[in-house]
Amino acid sequence: MNDDTTASVQGEHATQSIAEHAASAEAAGFLHPAQQALLHERGWLTMLAPRACGGSELPLPQVVRLEEAVAAADGSTGWVLTLCAGAGWFAGFLAPEVAREVLATPRVCIGGSGAATGHADREGAGFRITGSWDYASGAPMATHFTVNAVLRADGKPLLDADGAPQVRAFLVPASQVRTVQSWRTIGLRASASHGYRIDDQWVPETYGFRISPAAATSDGPLYRYPFYSLAYVTLAANIAGMAGHFIRLARACLGHRRHGGSGLPLLDVPDVIALLRQQQQAFDDTRARFYEVLDDSWAQVAGGAALDDSSMRAVQTASLALVATARRAVDELYPYCGLYAAREDSTINRVWRDLHTASQHALLIP
Known part of the structure; x- marks a missing residue:
């Protein structure tokens, strides 16, 4: 098994563990101890902090894709990871001795x-x-x-x-x-x-x-990437993770429901299939464009350039477009998912509630 395959298997195991504990975490009102332990063991809460001070300082595109994957497993875990790892990014602006002291704190968060x-x-x-x-x-x-x-x-x-x-x-x-x-x-x-x-x-x-960027105490490109651009892409990735999860669950719901008029399974009704395909395609296209813009912006900063106003607007536009498309897909498909999707104890209902709570963040207002 090569390194890439090992990393993929480990990542799948991590997200499965996060998903397994999502319902009990919601009931308790906070992340399950196993979810918390995983965030600490993987070093994900310090993945945006400077390597020289004890963090991982991962490339931003890698961070964003990870946050999307975690949010797809459980919205609350993805949200905590994103907001707390984002706060860890501030270590790149602290006096290095303070950053080292803080990041050395056991189970720092x-x-x-x-x-x-x-x-x-x-x-x-x-x-x-x-x-x-x-x-x-x-x-x-x-x-x-x-x-x-x-x-x-x-x-x-x-x-x-x-x-x-x-x-x-x-x-x-x-x-x-x-x-x-x-x-x-x-x-x-x-x-x-x-x-x-x-x-x-x-x-x-x-x-x-x-x-x-002028006040950064660490030299890496992470700390030259504009704060609001970083906020937009990490928040949008969470919405994308939750929306992708919802669409997969919605497809399963459609497979178990029948059309009230014709009696046909919903997945055999042409208009329903067309709607599902349309929303999936729109989501996939907008998501692909989002990552294209993110990767381009990161390449600019990693190459030593600063993001100009046009590039920062492109990041914001792509992020908000992904959020809008995700919302639309979820809201268009929800009515076809039946009363099961309205049950508070169903996974699809939790995902629906998580997405509509996360999307209330002030930065995500169109």
């Missing part, structure tokens, strides 16, 4: 939120942080949280050259954070994307960072 809903007051060689943030996927397993906070002095926001409040990102150990059990959604229940609070906690200045 970084969660967080991008909203600037807290403030940070300068105090000595650091900042005292207070605030409340929403939607930290994987919160119960997080060893650290990232926050965006408005910088203040004497209780007043510090302003930049344009008169806007200055915002800085910080990394805060979980011991200084209080999780708020606020995640009550129809889908992605096991992602446990709870809110969290920080009350008057001091962190060193070295735990602050800025997300910009």
Whole structure:
């Protein structure tokens, strides 16, 4: 068995294990211990972190395809992997000694939120942080949280050259954070994307960072790839994974249902078959275009070039097109799947709920 075959078999085994525990994870409201263990054992939560600091620093196209495969096995696991590995990417912007310290944490997992809903007051060689943030996927397993906070002095926001409040990102150990059990959604229940609070906690200045290629502390192309472009492709891959899973399950449902008028199996009804083929083809074509744009953009950055505005728009457009096509395919096929698809305890219903929860992410609004 060659290396490629071994990797393929191991990957299939991993996704099977993730899928096997999806229902019990949803019932528990968080990832099953076997799912968590797999994320740690494979090093997937640090796959975007710098190799020199203890991460894997995998090429972005490899990361995105992995995230799609995991989301196809279970939406919640894919979502936690994507959001927490994405937060691990910030290690490429931290002081290297801090990044090494953080990544050496046993079972390290970084969660967080991008909203600037807290403030940070300068105090000595650091900042005292207070605030409340929403939607930290994987919160119960997080060893650290990232926050965006408005910088203040004497209780007043510090302003930049344009008169806007200055915002800085910080990394805060979980011991200084209080999780708020606020995640009550129809889908992605096991992602446990709870809110969290920080009350008057001091962190060193070295735990602050800025997300910009110019501020990167690691040299690899990952840290020159634009943040929003990275966010678009990783989120879109999750939607694609869930949609692909739904389409496969929908085909199986159609094989067990009969047309109410003719009595024919739905898979023998020409209009139904045409719809299934049309949605599958549209999804496959849009997905192929998405990966073509992703691979091209990565080749540019890996070759030493910066993504210009046109290239970044192409990444965003391809990502949003994939999300829109995935939504359309799922919504067009769902009515043909019967009451089984409406049962909360069915796999296809969980996938439907996960996709429609994930697609509410603010970046995925057309």
